[in-house]
Amino acid sequence: MKKRTRPLKEVVSSEEKLEESKSSVPKSPDQVPVIVERSSRCDLPEIEEKKKKLFSEHGFGKQCSQSNKKMVQTRNTVEGSSGGAEPNVLEPVELSPPLPALPMVTMDGEQLLGIFQRLIESQTEQTALMREGMEDVTMGGAQLPGIFQRLLESYTEQTTLMRESMLDVCRAARVTPQLKVGSAMDFKELGPLEFYGTEGILYADEWLENVERLMKIVRIPDDLKVETASIQLFDIARIWFKDEPELAVPNLTWETFKELFKKKFFSEVARDALQDQFERLEQGNLTVDEYAAEFDRLSHFVEYMTGAPEVRARRFRRGLSQEIRLYVTSIARTYEEILKVAQGVEWDLGRRPKRGRGY
Known part of the structure; x- marks a missing residue:
C-alpha cells in the first residue's frame, strides 16, 4: 500500500503560518484562544500546550503576572461573596483616597x-x-x-x-436649657418691697424674704444680688449700706449681706420681745389656721425652734385649745400631723367661721 503524502505547497503554507503565528505577540489572554482555535484538528490538550509555549516564548506571562495575580484575587473575592457565580468584571477596583477629617463644630x-x-x-x-x-421588581434570579x-x-x-x-x-x-440671666430692670418690674430701716424686725424679715424670692425668679447672678437688693434700700437703710465698713469689701456675697442686715435691723431687744410673745402664744379665740400662721411668724425668730421638729410640734400642741388638744394628743406626732388633725376636729366641733349660706 502506498503511503499518502501531502503536497509540497500545503507543507510550505503550513510552515509559513506557523512562523507567522510565532512572530505575532498576543496582546491579551483573550487573543490566545482565537489564534489556537483556528486549527480545528487539535484537541483540548494540544491547545493548552500551544498556549503555554507561546506565553513562554514571548514572555507574556512575566509581563502580566502582577495584573493576572490581582485579577485572580478579585475573582476569588467576588466568587466567595456571590456563591461561586462568575463575575462580569474582573479588573481590580481602585479605592478613592480617604476624605479629610471634618472640623469640630459646636452646636446647640x-x-x-x-x-x-x-x-x-x-x-x-x-x-x-x-x-x-x-x-x-420582577426577575428570574432569586x-x-x-x-x-x-x-x-x-x-x-x-x-x-x-x-x-x-x-x-x-x-x-x-x-440643660439655656437660661436668660436677669437684670436689675427685670427685678424692678416685679415690684419689690422698699425698706427704710424704721419698720421693725417683722417687716425687715419680710423685706429680706421678698427681695430674695424675686431675685430668684428673674435669675439674678450671685455676684449681682447685693447691688440689686440695695436698689430697694432708702433713708436710714441706704445710709447704713453706704457707710458700713464691712459692706465695702470686694466680692461681697449675698449670705454675708444677710448676716450683716440681720445684725443691724434684727436687734436683740426686738428678738427678745418676739420670743416672749411666742412663749405666751395660745389659740384662744383664734381659728386653727390663724393660730398656725401666728405660730409660724413668731417661731421664725426663736433660736431653739430652728432644726428641732419635735420641740416645735410639742409647743404647737400645747397652745391649742383644750377641747381640740384632747383629740390631738393621742393621734398625731409631727407638726404637720397635729395641724391636720386640729383642723378636722375644729370642723367637726363647728368652730370654723361661716362664710356664706353654702357653709
Missing part, C-alpha cells in the same frame, strides 16, 4: 434637633422607596429580593437608631 440643642430630623426624613424616604422597589430585604432592614435599623439619638438630644436639651 436646636441645631442638633434640626439635623437629626432631616436625617430621619431622608432615611424614611429611602426606606419607602426601597420597599416599593422590592415589591415592583438573590435580588434577598438583597433588597437586607438593605431594607439596614435602613430601618439606622432610622431607629437615629430616632433614639434624637430623643437623647431632646432630653439633654430639656435638662
Whole structure:
C-alpha cells in the first residue's frame, strides 16, 4: 500500500503560518484562544500546550503576572461573596483616597434637633422607596429580593437608631436649657418691697424674704444680688449700706449681706420681745389656721425652734385649745400631723367661721 503524502505547497503554507503565528505577540489572554482555535484538528490538550509555549516564548506571562495575580484575587473575592457565580468584571477596583477629617463644630440643642430630623426624613424616604422597589421588581434570579430585604432592614435599623439619638438630644436639651440671666430692670418690674430701716424686725424679715424670692425668679447672678437688693434700700437703710465698713469689701456675697442686715435691723431687744410673745402664744379665740400662721411668724425668730421638729410640734400642741388638744394628743406626732388633725376636729366641733349660706 502506498503511503499518502501531502503536497509540497500545503507543507510550505503550513510552515509559513506557523512562523507567522510565532512572530505575532498576543496582546491579551483573550487573543490566545482565537489564534489556537483556528486549527480545528487539535484537541483540548494540544491547545493548552500551544498556549503555554507561546506565553513562554514571548514572555507574556512575566509581563502580566502582577495584573493576572490581582485579577485572580478579585475573582476569588467576588466568587466567595456571590456563591461561586462568575463575575462580569474582573479588573481590580481602585479605592478613592480617604476624605479629610471634618472640623469640630459646636452646636446647640436646636441645631442638633434640626439635623437629626432631616436625617430621619431622608432615611424614611429611602426606606419607602426601597420597599416599593422590592415589591415592583420582577426577575428570574432569586438573590435580588434577598438583597433588597437586607438593605431594607439596614435602613430601618439606622432610622431607629437615629430616632433614639434624637430623643437623647431632646432630653439633654430639656435638662440643660439655656437660661436668660436677669437684670436689675427685670427685678424692678416685679415690684419689690422698699425698706427704710424704721419698720421693725417683722417687716425687715419680710423685706429680706421678698427681695430674695424675686431675685430668684428673674435669675439674678450671685455676684449681682447685693447691688440689686440695695436698689430697694432708702433713708436710714441706704445710709447704713453706704457707710458700713464691712459692706465695702470686694466680692461681697449675698449670705454675708444677710448676716450683716440681720445684725443691724434684727436687734436683740426686738428678738427678745418676739420670743416672749411666742412663749405666751395660745389659740384662744383664734381659728386653727390663724393660730398656725401666728405660730409660724413668731417661731421664725426663736433660736431653739430652728432644726428641732419635735420641740416645735410639742409647743404647737400645747397652745391649742383644750377641747381640740384632747383629740390631738393621742393621734398625731409631727407638726404637720397635729395641724391636720386640729383642723378636722375644729370642723367637726363647728368652730370654723361661716362664710356664706353654702357653709
